[in-house]
Amino acid sequence: MANQANGWRKWLSPYVHLSGNWISLVGVVLVTTGAVLWITLLPIILRGFTDNPYAGILTFMGLPTIIFGGLILIPVGISLRSRRERNKGIYPSTFPPLDFKNAELRRLLFFVGVTTVVNLIIGAQLLYSGVNYMDSVTFCGQTCHTVMQPEYVAYEHSPHARVACVECHIGPGASWFVRSKLSGSYQVFATIFNVYPRPIPVPVTNLRPARQTCEQCHWPARFEGNRLVIIPHYADDETNSLTKTVLLMHIGGGNGQGGIHGAHVGPGITIRYGSDPTRQKMNWVEYSNAETGKKALFVNDKTDPKTVNPASGRVMDCIDCHNQPTHIFHLPGDAMDEAMANGSIPASLPYVKKEGLVLLQEKYSSREEAAKKISAGLIAFYTQKYPQVIAQQRADVSRAVKGLVAVYQQNVFPKMNVNWGTYPNNLGHMNFPGCFRCHGALHAANDPNKMVPQDCNVCHNLLSMGEANPKILTDLGLAGPSTPSQ
Ligand code: HEC
Ligand code: HEC
Ligand code: HEC
Ligand code: HEC
Ligand code: HEC
Structure with missing residues (x-):
C-alpha cells in the first residue's frame, strides 16, 4: 500500500511542479468554478427544469464550456512549462516528495482551496438570485429589455397575458426543450454581442408546430358554430361618428362540422x-x-403546377391564421377605434380621432419623445381650436392624452424598428392579405376559373357593414353607444 502510494506520489510530483504556471492555474479556476456551478444547479437539473427552462442555457452551454475549457488549459500549461524548462535546461532532475513540506504542493493546494471557497460564496449568491430571477416570463420578456420589448408589451395586453412564453415557444416534451435551449442560447449570445436583427424577423421558422402547443389549451374539436363579431369604427369628423360592422363568423369545429376550423x-x-x-x-x-379522399392543388398565375413538390411545403396550422395570438400589433386606425370603444380615449372630444391619427403617425426617435410630443400636440390642438373644451373637459383631455400615448407605446418601438404595420396580421383581409393570400388568389391547377373560394358568405355573414344603428343589434338587444366586441 505504502509503496503504491509512493509510486503515485513520485509520478505526480513533476506535475505539481509544472502546474505552477498561470495558464494551468486559470484552468484550475475554471474547473472549480464549473464544479461549483454544477453542484448549485444540481437540484434544478434533477428536477428536469420544468419550472425553469432557461436555467438550461447555463447548464447546456455554460457548464461544459467552462469545465472542458479548464480541463484543456491545465495540461496545455503543464506541457508549455515543461518544454520551456527543458529548452532552458532548468528542468529539475529530481522532485521533492509530495508531502506538506513541499512548498509547491502547499501553494497549489492553497490556491485550489481559496478559489473553491471564493467560488462557492460568489457562485451560491449569484445563482440563488439568478435562478430565482429567471422565472420564465420575466426572464424571456424583460431581461433583454430592448430586444423583447415589442413582444412583451403586446403580450401583456393580450388574451394570453397569463400564459407563460414557454407554453407556446417550447411546449411539453424533452426534445423541443433541448432544441429551444440551443436556439435560445444563440439568442442570448446574439443579445450580448448586440448582433440581433431589428425588428426580430417573422415568421419564426423553428417554432414548434402550433397544434402541439396551442392544443394543450384549445381543443379544436370543441370549437363550434358561429361567433358574433362587432367591430366599431369612428369617423374622422368633428363628432367622431360611430358606425358598426357586424359579422357572424363561421368559427366551425375541428370535428368535421365545417366552418373555418373544420x-x-x-x-x-x-x-x-x-x-x-x-x-x-x-x-x-x-x-x-x-377521410373523403379528396385532393386538390391550387396555384397562382406564375406557378407551373408541374414544378410543385407538395412534400417541400409547410403544413398549415393554427399560426398560419393566428400569427398574432399574443403579440398583437395594430394599425393606428384600429388601435384608436379600440381605445375609443373602451373609453380610454373619450369619443366626446371633437376631432379626437382625426387629430389622434395625425399625432400617432408622426415620426419620433423614441417612445419617450413620442409621449412628450403627442401630449403636447393634443393639448395644443384643443388650446388653440377649442378653448371651451380645455375649460370644461380638462379631465377628458388628460385621459385622451394618456390613452393616445398608450396606443403609441403598445404598437411602436423605434429602437427595434417596429413601426405601424411592421408585423402583418393574417387573421382577416382588410389591412393585410391574410385569408386572401389563398382565397381568391389561387386557382385550381386544372381549372383557371375555379378559385379557393372568396364569396363573402363563406367565412362570415356580413350582417351590417358600417351602419350607425345596425338593425341586427337592436333586434338582439345589443344596441347602445358602445357594445362589447363579442
Ligand atoms: C399564445 C402563445 C404565445 C405566447 C404566450 C408567447 N408567444 Fe411569442 N410568438 C407566438 C407565435 C405563434 C409567434 C410566431 C409569429 C410568426 O411566426 O408569424 C411568436 C413570435 C415571437 C417572436 C418573434 C417576433 C414576433 O413579434 O413575431 C418573439 C421575439 C416572441 N414571440 C417572444 C415572446 C416572449 C418574450 C413571450 C413572453 C413574454 C412570448 N413570445 C409569449 C406565440 C406566443
Ligand atoms: C396555456 C394555455 C394556452 C395556450 C398554450 C394557448 N392559449 Fe390561446 N387562450 C388561452 C386563454 C386562457 C385564453 C383567454 C380566454 C378568454 O379570454 O376567454 C385564450 C384565448 C385565445 C384566443 C381568443 C382570443 C380572443 O380575442 O377572444 C385565440 C384565438 C387563441 N387563444 C389562440 C391560441 C393559439 C393560436 C395558440 C398557440 C400558438 C394558443 N392560443 C395557445 C390559453 C392558451
Ligand atoms: C384558416 C385560418 C384559421 C386556422 C388554421 C385556425 N384558426 Fe382559429 N380562428 C380563425 C378565425 C377567422 C377565428 C375568428 C376570429 C374572430 O372571431 O374574430 C378563429 C377563432 C379562434 C378561437 C376563438 C374561438 C371562439 O369561439 O371565440 C380560438 C380559441 C382559435 N381560433 C384557436 C385556434 C387553434 C388552436 C387553431 C389550431 C388548431 C386554429 N384556431 C386554427 C381562423 C383560423
Ligand atoms: C394557405 C392557404 C389558405 C389560407 C391562408 C386560408 N385558407 Fe381557407 N381554405 C384553403 C383551402 C385550400 C380550402 C379548401 C378549398 C376547397 O375545398 O376547394 C379552404 C377552405 C376554407 C373554408 C371552407 C370553404 C367552403 O367552401 O366550405 C373556409 C370557411 C375558409 N377556408 C376560411 C378561411 C379563413 C377565415 C382564412 C383566414 C383567416 C383562411 N381560410 C385562410 C386555404 C387557405
Ligand atoms: C376566407 C374567408 C373570408 C372571406 C372569403 C371574406 N372574409 Fe371578410 N373577414 C374574414 C375575417 C377572418 C375577418 C376578420 C374578423 C375579425 O376582425 O375578427 C373579416 C373581416 C371583414 C370585415 C370587417 C373588417 C373591419 O375591420 O371592419 C368586412 C367588412 C369584411 N370582412 C367584408 C368581406 C367581404 C365584402 C367579402 C367578400 C368579398 C369578404 N369579407 C370575404 C374572412 C373572410
Whole structure:
C-alpha cells in the first residue's frame, strides 16, 4: 500500500511542479468554478427544469464550456512549462516528495482551496438570485429589455397575458426543450454581442408546430358554430361618428362540422403550401382530405403546377391564421377605434380621432419623445381650436392624452424598428392579405376559373357593414353607444 502510494506520489510530483504556471492555474479556476456551478444547479437539473427552462442555457452551454475549457488549459500549461524548462535546461532532475513540506504542493493546494471557497460564496449568491430571477416570463420578456420589448408589451395586453412564453415557444416534451435551449442560447449570445436583427424577423421558422402547443389549451374539436363579431369604427369628423360592422363568423369545429376550423384543421385534413419566406405570398396550396379522399392543388398565375413538390411545403396550422395570438400589433386606425370603444380615449372630444391619427403617425426617435410630443400636440390642438373644451373637459383631455400615448407605446418601438404595420396580421383581409393570400388568389391547377373560394358568405355573414344603428343589434338587444366586441 505504502509503496503504491509512493509510486503515485513520485509520478505526480513533476506535475505539481509544472502546474505552477498561470495558464494551468486559470484552468484550475475554471474547473472549480464549473464544479461549483454544477453542484448549485444540481437540484434544478434533477428536477428536469420544468419550472425553469432557461436555467438550461447555463447548464447546456455554460457548464461544459467552462469545465472542458479548464480541463484543456491545465495540461496545455503543464506541457508549455515543461518544454520551456527543458529548452532552458532548468528542468529539475529530481522532485521533492509530495508531502506538506513541499512548498509547491502547499501553494497549489492553497490556491485550489481559496478559489473553491471564493467560488462557492460568489457562485451560491449569484445563482440563488439568478435562478430565482429567471422565472420564465420575466426572464424571456424583460431581461433583454430592448430586444423583447415589442413582444412583451403586446403580450401583456393580450388574451394570453397569463400564459407563460414557454407554453407556446417550447411546449411539453424533452426534445423541443433541448432544441429551444440551443436556439435560445444563440439568442442570448446574439443579445450580448448586440448582433440581433431589428425588428426580430417573422415568421419564426423553428417554432414548434402550433397544434402541439396551442392544443394543450384549445381543443379544436370543441370549437363550434358561429361567433358574433362587432367591430366599431369612428369617423374622422368633428363628432367622431360611430358606425358598426357586424359579422357572424363561421368559427366551425375541428370535428368535421365545417366552418373555418373544420375546413383547415378538421380530422384527416392536411393543407400544405409553398410561399415566399415571409409567408405573405403563396405560390401553391395542396388540400388533401384523408377521410373523403379528396385532393386538390391550387396555384397562382406564375406557378407551373408541374414544378410543385407538395412534400417541400409547410403544413398549415393554427399560426398560419393566428400569427398574432399574443403579440398583437395594430394599425393606428384600429388601435384608436379600440381605445375609443373602451373609453380610454373619450369619443366626446371633437376631432379626437382625426387629430389622434395625425399625432400617432408622426415620426419620433423614441417612445419617450413620442409621449412628450403627442401630449403636447393634443393639448395644443384643443388650446388653440377649442378653448371651451380645455375649460370644461380638462379631465377628458388628460385621459385622451394618456390613452393616445398608450396606443403609441403598445404598437411602436423605434429602437427595434417596429413601426405601424411592421408585423402583418393574417387573421382577416382588410389591412393585410391574410385569408386572401389563398382565397381568391389561387386557382385550381386544372381549372383557371375555379378559385379557393372568396364569396363573402363563406367565412362570415356580413350582417351590417358600417351602419350607425345596425338593425341586427337592436333586434338582439345589443344596441347602445358602445357594445362589447363579442
Ligand atoms: C399564445 C402563445 C404565445 C405566447 C404566450 C408567447 N408567444 Fe411569442 N410568438 C407566438 C407565435 C405563434 C409567434 C410566431 C409569429 C410568426 O411566426 O408569424 C411568436 C413570435 C415571437 C417572436 C418573434 C417576433 C414576433 O413579434 O413575431 C418573439 C421575439 C416572441 N414571440 C417572444 C415572446 C416572449 C418574450 C413571450 C413572453 C413574454 C412570448 N413570445 C409569449 C406565440 C406566443
Ligand atoms: C396555456 C394555455 C394556452 C395556450 C398554450 C394557448 N392559449 Fe390561446 N387562450 C388561452 C386563454 C386562457 C385564453 C383567454 C380566454 C378568454 O379570454 O376567454 C385564450 C384565448 C385565445 C384566443 C381568443 C382570443 C380572443 O380575442 O377572444 C385565440 C384565438 C387563441 N387563444 C389562440 C391560441 C393559439 C393560436 C395558440 C398557440 C400558438 C394558443 N392560443 C395557445 C390559453 C392558451
Ligand atoms: C384558416 C385560418 C384559421 C386556422 C388554421 C385556425 N384558426 Fe382559429 N380562428 C380563425 C378565425 C377567422 C377565428 C375568428 C376570429 C374572430 O372571431 O374574430 C378563429 C377563432 C379562434 C378561437 C376563438 C374561438 C371562439 O369561439 O371565440 C380560438 C380559441 C382559435 N381560433 C384557436 C385556434 C387553434 C388552436 C387553431 C389550431 C388548431 C386554429 N384556431 C386554427 C381562423 C383560423
Ligand atoms: C394557405 C392557404 C389558405 C389560407 C391562408 C386560408 N385558407 Fe381557407 N381554405 C384553403 C383551402 C385550400 C380550402 C379548401 C378549398 C376547397 O375545398 O376547394 C379552404 C377552405 C376554407 C373554408 C371552407 C370553404 C367552403 O367552401 O366550405 C373556409 C370557411 C375558409 N377556408 C376560411 C378561411 C379563413 C377565415 C382564412 C383566414 C383567416 C383562411 N381560410 C385562410 C386555404 C387557405
Ligand atoms: C376566407 C374567408 C373570408 C372571406 C372569403 C371574406 N372574409 Fe371578410 N373577414 C374574414 C375575417 C377572418 C375577418 C376578420 C374578423 C375579425 O376582425 O375578427 C373579416 C373581416 C371583414 C370585415 C370587417 C373588417 C373591419 O375591420 O371592419 C368586412 C367588412 C369584411 N370582412 C367584408 C368581406 C367581404 C365584402 C367579402 C367578400 C368579398 C369578404 N369579407 C370575404 C374572412 C373572410
